[in-house]
Amino acid sequence: MYLRRNRRKYNGDTYDYWTLVKSDWTKKGPRQRIVATVGKLAGEDDEDRIGWEQIADILSGRYRQPVLSLDNKKIPEPPQWANVDISRARAEHLRKFGDVYLGLALWHRLKLDEFFENSMQQKREDVPWAKIACILTLARFCAPSSELKISDSWYSKTALDDLIGVPSDKVNDDRLYRGLDALLPLKDGIFNHLKQRYADMFGLKFDILLYDITSTYFEGEMDDNPMAKRGYSRDGRPDCVQVCIALVVTPEGFPLTYEIFDGNRLDVTTVEEMIRIMREKYGHERRIWVMDRGMVSEDNLEELRGLGADYLVGTRKAVLKNFEKELLDRNGWTEVKPDVEVKLCKAPDDSTETFVLCRSGGRSEKEKAMRERQIKGIEEGLEKIKIRLASEKYPLRNRDKVNRMLGRLFHEYSRAAHMYDVTVKEEKDSFHKDKIRLSLRVKVDDTLSEWAKMSDGCYLLRTNLQDVPADKLWRMYMGLTTIEESFRITKSDLGLRPIFHQKEDRTKAHILVCFLALVMWRTLEEWMRGCGLGDSARKLLEEMAEVRSLDIVLPIKSGKDIRLRVVGKPEKHLSVLLHQLRLPLPNRAKVIQNIVEKTEVI
Secondary structure (H helix, E strand, C coil): CEEEEEEEEECCEEEEEEEEEEEEEECCEEEEEEEEEEEECCCCCCCCCCCHHHHHHHHCCCCCCCCCCCCCCCCCCCCEEECECHHHCEEEEEEECHHHHHHHHHHHHCCHHHHHHHHCCCCCCCCCHHHHHHHHHHHHHHCCCCHHHHHHHHHHHECHHHHHCCCHHHCCHHHHHHHHHHHHHHHHHHHHHHHHHHHHHHCCCCCEEEEEEEEEEECCCCCCCCCCECCCCCCCCCCCCEEEEEEEECCCCCEEEEEEEECCCCHHHCHHHHHHHHHHHHCCCCCEEEECHHHCCHHHHHHHHHCCCEEEEECCHHHHHHHHHHHHCCCCCEEEECCEEEEEEECCCCCCCEEEEEEEHHHHHHHHHHHHHHHHHHHHHHHHHHHHHCCCCCCCCCHHHHHHHHHHHHHHCHHHHCCEEEEEEEEECCCCCCCEEEEEEEEECHHHHHHHHHCCCEEEEEECCCCCCHHHHHHHHHCHHHHHHHHHHHHHHCCCCCECCCCHHHHHHHHHHHHHHHHHHHHHHHHHHHCCCCCCHHHHHHHHCCCEEEEEEEEECCCCEEEEEEECCCCHHHHHHHHHHCCCCCCCCEEEECCCCCEEEC
């Protein structure tokens, strides 16, 4: 890299400024790229210069680009000059700036800085707990890692000490762990604050709530955490203990609240408790609860009806058999999207409930392929057992062993097992008259097979809502995909799993930090949608992570140095995105070390 002197004309005058340039080798030969603008020489031009002192206004959304006018244009003070040895100029202290800058902007727009400053009053701490909460959440949002890694390497490689004013030597793992302890008691207050911010920023009404549950596993025995137990693992880790996390989100995908349950808790048993918690926190307003079939039981639905709440839930596949006549009837179907149809049906028992029959072509092809793969697996497995039973030299004669083999086979291919009726028969061995030979009698239920083909791609919804069109109910139910996506983001992008904390409260605090990072992620997606930039928060965060801050050291011929802190110039496409988001980067150098009060480079 090297410094390049640039000249430009404005209103008949010529002004000079310096840029830090890097040479890159491409297929078309060497190309120069501007890394950062170091600063201007005497005078002003028409380019808006943003200083580090304006960052607070930018992050809070209060920054407005000034309107240049010759009337209000201030005359700059005469500068003091210093002679710089350009041949010895160098760049140092390269640090990540863009991703933490974006995270701080979200933190301020959600007013989480104000909430924590008011809720976590500073006493004798060197670093306010509000800033520790910010560091923990930003680290989870930008580069998920342990508290030890945050203190050892991550924080010092970011520009957060410039942005929030906490020196690197003040961030250690002990302070971060104590920050987790201070953060956990504010859980309910955080939920209420976010609910109000969602309403103020996006006009959400919270009349529809989506509810689902997932699990996350631990590394270790977790003897100090009574909630960590073995249960049904959504992560494919039945060998590890886990906890269950119940999440409530809005149809727009904004996380509203969550609760943690024991790792062996059944999904269906959490609904009543979650409804009670929601009523205690957010009042008794009439809401529509949308849940998947794993949450449904008659007791839960009765509880919802008793509370005067509406619901829209999925049903088990077996209930679909009661609507075979409606499924065959071609009338009454409404197309909600290409290859997806829905139909309203009355309840078989003449209750006040309404059922929504749904049929998807894409889902039909998927279920057909799955069923055929299951049938093929069973057929191949049965054929292997038959070959072993029919062996002339070493036939399989142990009936219990055959039954165990059949059990494993049908367990592996359980989706198609109900269509097969297999009996183990005994008969005399033609080669050994004193022994018996085993054989299989296989019978396939063609009725079940035909019904499986007919019901491919079909599913059923159940609701107590009245006079609501089928297409609207279907779209409401499909909102559950947003909560499933939230689980994927939290587990994959935000590093929720595995949990290494051994204590119960630390585990809860870890999940709370992940929840706050998810809130920031969803807010960024909505921010991007509002600016017409799609909703790929992951891509924007990756692009922003490439923006760095660095120090440019300018040796003075008298023997001393000038140190200027600058932010690297983003790529052109990223500059466009930041302009759309109204999130400008500081483009004026900050003097860190200077030999005089005000120096211009010549």
